[in-house]
Amino acid sequence: MENKKQVPEAAESGSGEPIGFKPLYAQVRERLMRRLVDGAWLPGMLLPSEMELARQLNVSQGTVRKALDSMTADNLLLRRQGRGTYVAEPEESRIMFQFFRLSPDEGSPNFPDSKVLSTGSASPTKTEKEALGLGDADEVIRIERIRSLSGQPILIETITLPSNRFPDFDHLTIIPNNVYRLYSERWGITIGSAEERLKAIAASARDAAKLGCENGEPLLLISRLARDLENRPVELRWSRCITREIHYAVNLR
Amino acid sequence: MENKKQVPEAAESGSGEPIGFKPLYAQVRERLMRRLVDGAWLPGMLLPSEMELARQLNVSQGTVRKALDSMTADNLLLRRQGRGTYVAEPEESRIMFQFFRLSPDEGSPNFPDSKVLSTGSASPTKTEKEALGLGDADEVIRIERIRSLSGQPILIETITLPSNRFPDFDHLTIIPNNVYRLYSERWGITIGSAEERLKAIAASARDAAKLGCENGEPLLLISRLARDLENRPVELRWSRCITREIHYAVNLR
DNA sequence: GAGTGGTCTAGACCACTTA
DNA sequence: AAGTGGTCTAGACCACTCA
DSSP: OOOOOHHHTTTTSSOSSSSSOOHHHHHHHHHHHHHHHHTTTOOOOOOOOOOHHHHHSSSSSSHHHHHHHHHHTSSSSETTTTTTTEEOOOHHHHHHHHOOOOOOOOSSOOOOOEEEEEEEEEEOHHHHEEEEEEETTEEEEEEEEEEOOOOOOEEEEEEEEEEEGGGTGGGGOOOOOOHHHHHHHHEEEEEEEEEEEEEEOOOHHHHHHHHHHTTTTTEEEEEEEEEETTOOOOEEEEEOOOOOEEEEEEEEE | OOOOOOHHTTTOOOOSSSOOOOOOOHHHHHHHHHHTTTTOOOOOOOOOOOHHOOOOHHHHHHHHHHHHHHHHTSSEEEEEEEEEEEEEEOHHHHHHHHOOEESSSSOOOOEEEEEEEEOOOOOOOOHHHHTTTTTTTEEEEEEEEEEETTTTEEEEEEEEEEESSSSGGGSSOOOOOOOOOOHHHHHHHOOOEEEEEEEEEEHHHHHHHHHHOOOOOHHHHEEEEEEEEEOOOOEEEEEOOOOOSSEEEEEEE
16 A cells, blocks of 8 residues: 655665666665675575565565565576575586586586696786776786596686685685685675676697697687676686587577 | 466467466467467567456456566567557667677677678588478578678678578578568568577688688687577578687676 | 465556657 | 556465475
8 A cells, every 4th residue: 555665765875876766676676685795695595485574674575576586587596486585506506507608519518627727816917907896906816727528628717816805715725616606605705697708719839738739729718707796896717618529508589 | 356267278289288287477478479470460569558468368467467578588579668568670789689799809899791602502411400400301591691890801601591481582682681680571580599509610711711811710600590489490500700809798697 | 284485366556658 | 648568565376395
C-alpha cells in the first residue's frame, strides 16, 4: 500500500547522479552488495530467506527477489529451490565456465595445471599503471607461470597485482592453481568481472623456449583486466597460448 | 485465482521432455516466438501492449512481461518505456555490438567496409557438412570478401551458406556489407545467436597477398557458426584478421 | 511436514512518450 | 490526457529439499 520509498531513500549516498531515480530493488541490491563487499557474507554462506530479508529491509518479498535475481545473474549468488540462497564460491567448476574460455578442439573442457616460473615485485610499467590505476610510488607483484593440459604446455602467463592490495604476498610458500580462490580467502578480494582483449602474435624466443614451440609460432595473446565487486581493477594478466589443438570459445547471443 | 494452466497446456507439442513441467511464461514465450519465426511479426514492428497480449493469451500481464523480458534479454525485442515493444532489427548499431567484437586498440569501434572477392556454389567440405548439418546431396554457397577499417584491410573472410535455405542467391547483383540484414529481408532468416572459436594461425601465401601482409604473419582466426531463431545452423564463417592495431574484445561477467 | 525458492495473479502507482 | 512499459505490493499455490 505505501510505496513512496523510491525517492526518500535515493539520496543515501551523496553521489552526483544526473537525475535521481533509483528503483527500490536497485537500492536493495546495493545494500546487499555492501554485505558482500564488507565480508559480512562470506563465500559459501547461506543467506537469510527472501521473507526474512524482506522483513529486515522493510520491503516486499518480490522486491528482494528482484535484487537477488540480479545478483545471481552476475554469478555472485547461487540459488537452489528448496535449499536457499548461497554466496557463490570461486570454485574450479564455476571459474572454468566463467573465466576460462579455452577448450580442446576435440573432447571436453578441462582445467589446466600450472607451474610457477618466477615471482617478485617491481615498479609497474606505464601500461600496468594505466590498467590498474596506480600512482608513481606504487609497486606491483609479478607472477610468471606455465600451464599445461594433460602434460602438454599450452600457455605461459604473466600476472600483475598491485602490492598495496595484496600485503605479505611474498610470505606465500605456494601459489595454488586457482588464484581467484586465493585472492578471496587470503585477502577477501572477490573477482566479479573481467575484460579480455585477444590478438595473434608471434612467439618470442623466450616464450618459445619455455613453451617448447617454434620461434615465431603464432600464439593467441589474451590480455585480461579483472575487477573486484566494486569494479576496481585488481589483476592484469597476459597469457600467450598455443592454439594448435585448442581454441578460445565465445558465445554471442 | 485460477492457476492450473501449467500442466494442461504443457503437452501442446509432443516432444520427449523428461519430466513435464514447463512454467506458463515459458509456454507464452514459445507462442510469441512462433509469431516471430513464422514472420507474423516482422523486424521493426510494434507489438501489442502487455495488457492486450495478456487478454489474447488468457494469462496475467505479469506473465506476459516475464516472457517479453526474456526475449528482450536475447536481443529479439526492444522495449521502450512510454513507446511500446518492438521487434529488433538487424541494424548496424545492434549488429556491431552483438556480432562484431573487433575494436581498434585506440579510438572507438567502427563498422568495416567490405569488398567481395568471389562468390559461387560448390559441394561442401566435411567440416562444412558437419557444422551446417548437411547431407551428401546438398550444395553450399561460398562468399569470399575482404574488410577494411578506414582504408586499411584488416581481415579476409569466407562465408558458407546452405543453398537450400537461400534460393536464388546467385540472382543477387550486389552483396551488402551487413549480410544479416540481407538474410532477414530477402529470406526471412533472423540470426539469433552464434558461437565463435578463436585461434592464432600463420597467414597463408594467398591470404597474405590479399591482405597485404607478410607471409606467415600471425593472424587471428575466427570461426563462427551462426544460428537462426530455431537454433538451426545457418552460416559458417572463417575470418582471418590482422591484429596489429586491432583486438577482439570479450567481457566476462 | 516445514521451509525454501519459483510461479502466477491482481491491482496500484510511477516514469516516460506522444498527441 | 491517454497509453505504454516499469515498479511495488500482497497473497496464493507449486516444486523441491531435507530432517
